[in-house]
Amino acid sequence: MADLQVHQFPCLSDNYGLLIHDPATGDTASIDTPDADTISAALAEKGWTLTHILNTHHHGDHTGGNMALKDATGCRIIGPHGGGIPGIDQAIGEGDTVTFGSFTAKIFETPGHTLDHIIYWFEGEQTAFVGDTVFALGCGRVFEGTFEQMWSSLAKVRALPPETVIYCAHEYTLANAKFAITVDPDNDALKARIKKIEALREAGKPTVPTTLETELATNPFLRPDDSGLQKAVGLAGATPAEVFAEVRRRKDNF
Numbered sequence: 106m107a108d109l110q111v112h113q114f115p116c117l118s119d120n121y122g123l124l125i126h127d128p129a130t131g132d133t134a135s136i137d138t139p140d141a142d143t144i145s146a147a148l149a150e151k152g153w154t155l156t157h158i159l160n161t162h163h164h165g166d167h168t169g170g171n172m173a174l175k176d177a178t179g180c181r182i183i184g185p186h187g188g189g190i191p192g193i194d195q196a197i198g199e200g201d202t203v204t205f206g207s208f209t210a211k212i213f214e215t216p217g218h219t220l221d222h223i224i225y226w227f228e229g230e231q232t233a234f235v236g237d238t239v240f241a242l243g244c245g246r247v248f249e250g251t252f253e254q255m256w257s258s259l260a261k262v263r264a265l266p267p268e269t270v271i272y273c274a275h276e277y278t279l280a281n282a283k284f285a286i287t288v289d290p291d292n293d294a295l296k297a298r299i300k301k302i303e304a305l306r307e308a309g310k311p312t313v314p315t316t317l318e319t320e321l322a323t324n325p326f327l328r329p330d331d332s333g334l335q336k337a338v339g340l341a342g343a344t345p346a347e348v349f350a351e352v353r354r355r356k357d358n359f
């Protein structure tokens with residue numbers, strides 16, 4: 106079986122456009138649709154024809170291009186239950202699978218950022234598209250759900266194999282790094298990663314994708330059971346959900 110090809114490109118001010126392509130069948134999907142024009146240009150550049158849109162949640166910077174792209178290509182739109190996805194053909198949720206070309210994605214519901222948020226895990230390809238659930242060194246702001254819900258959602262991501270490549274929807278990493286070091290100040294892996302991130306951004310390069318292994322070692326939102334981090338936020342021995350909530354609150358006020 107041929108590999109799943111992924112083409113990532115900047116969209117809007119800080120989103121990433123993501124096209125995935127199966128060379129065996131020619132199928133091409135856009136993971137979310139931050140901007141129809143930018144996505145159309147990327148499709149033309151690759152010589153790919155859009156067959157699917159896979160939405161993660163209803164926010165405008167993830168669905169804004171749905172209708173224009175569907176009108177232009179007749180593509181099939183798959184996304185979460187909840188009713189906010191323009192042009193949706195198929196609504197999916199926890200435990201469902203989505204077939205894309207020769208590949209299969211398993212679906213997890215990850216409420217918190219929004220209530221409808223889902224992520225796509227291509228197990229065989231060791232790749233996950235996580236939208237605004239996890240960012241490099243960060244996680245989505247909790248707009249619609251509770252901190253508890255968001256923690257359960259992050260715990261699902263944390264349980265994936267560490268080698269999983271994580272494609273998140275935004276380039277927020279440098280700002281996330283400045284916060285992360287304030288709650289995890291003695292983490293040497295984090296310090297080393299921040300240097301790499303600064304160099305990448307100075308060179309105008311993306312810090313996405315990341316891997317789960319890297320996030321487990323350095324992302325404070327995935328480390329609420331780390332004793333050093335717990336101490337740094339004054340919650341030694343607290344539950345992961347409590348520590349996560351405190352870290353998220355601090356980030357919101359950072």
Ligand code: ZN
Binds near residue numbers: 162164167218237
């Ligand atoms: Zn969002």
Ligand code: FE
Binds near residue numbers: 166237
């Ligand atoms: Fe977003």
